[in-house]
Amino acid sequence: MIPDLVIFDCDGVLVDTEPVTDRIIAANLTRHGLPIQPQEIHTLFAGGTLKLVGEEAARRGAVLPPDWLEAAYEEVYAGLRAGVDVVPGVLNLIDRLETAGIATAIASNGPMQKMQISLAASGLLQRFDVRIHSAYDHAPKPAPDLLLHAMKVAGADPARTWMVDDMPAGWRAAQAAGCGCFAYVAEGGPARAAEYAVTPVTDMAQIAVALGV
Incomplete structure (x- = not known):
């Protein structure tokens, strides 16, 4: 039909977009106290929102500033502008x-x-x-x-x-x-x-x- x-x-x-995004978010969370690899980002969070990524990362020990979500998106956007x-x-x-x-x-x-x-x-x-x-x-x-x-x-x-x-x-x-x-x-x-x-x-x-x- x-x-x-x-x-x-x-x-x-x-x-x-996922390889770029996974790499950027892994580096970001590692800087904020949660050492994690890009493949782990893909496995744990693929298909979800970045807000949910931040919430789960905080539960796992990341120390995220109040403006983390906005700053993380800016990092991701900069990476995507380079082309996918x-x-x-x-x-x-x-x-x-x-x-x-x-x-x-x-x-x-x-x-x-x-x-x-x-x-x-x-x-x-x-x-x-x-x-x-x-x-x-x-x-x-x-x-x-x-x-x-x-x-x-x-x-x-x-x-x-x-x-x-x-x-x-x-x-x-x-x-x-x-x-x-x-x-x-x-x-x-x-x-x-x-x-x-x-x-x-x-x-x-x-x-x-x-x-x-």
Whole structure:
């Protein structure tokens, strides 16, 4: 069935921001008394908000100043401005969806400013335009609110909507919102999504085939 709407997560699905972000946050928390490696950041916090990262880091012994969140975001933004890679195959997938007349949107747990920076260089920011939705305006995934908002804006039925996400928070949000979900698991393989009600894919071309576009 050709869907009405395909919703993309941002980090790890459209652009590969996570290596940059993980490296910067690991160095930041290490400076604030919590020695940690980038891979640990990815394992512990991927898919969450930076605010939640700070809260968990404090529980683990980091001593964070009152303005930590704002300062950490500035460090991350500076790193992203240097450039990030587009996820392989995603531009072709978006082209195919648009040609088939299928609406697209972004629903990310990241703040709007971060997406504006990370998506700008590739032209993705302009392609999605106002169809970019942030959990800083709605409850974050795994709550369904963000996806339900994106569907409402697009006038799409959950039964005719698919989410593309690389993290369990997004997979659970899609299930709660009543829409289909492609689990993008190029890193880790299908086994990473085995416990979830999702369709695992390791290549964006698999999504085009599954949707018949």
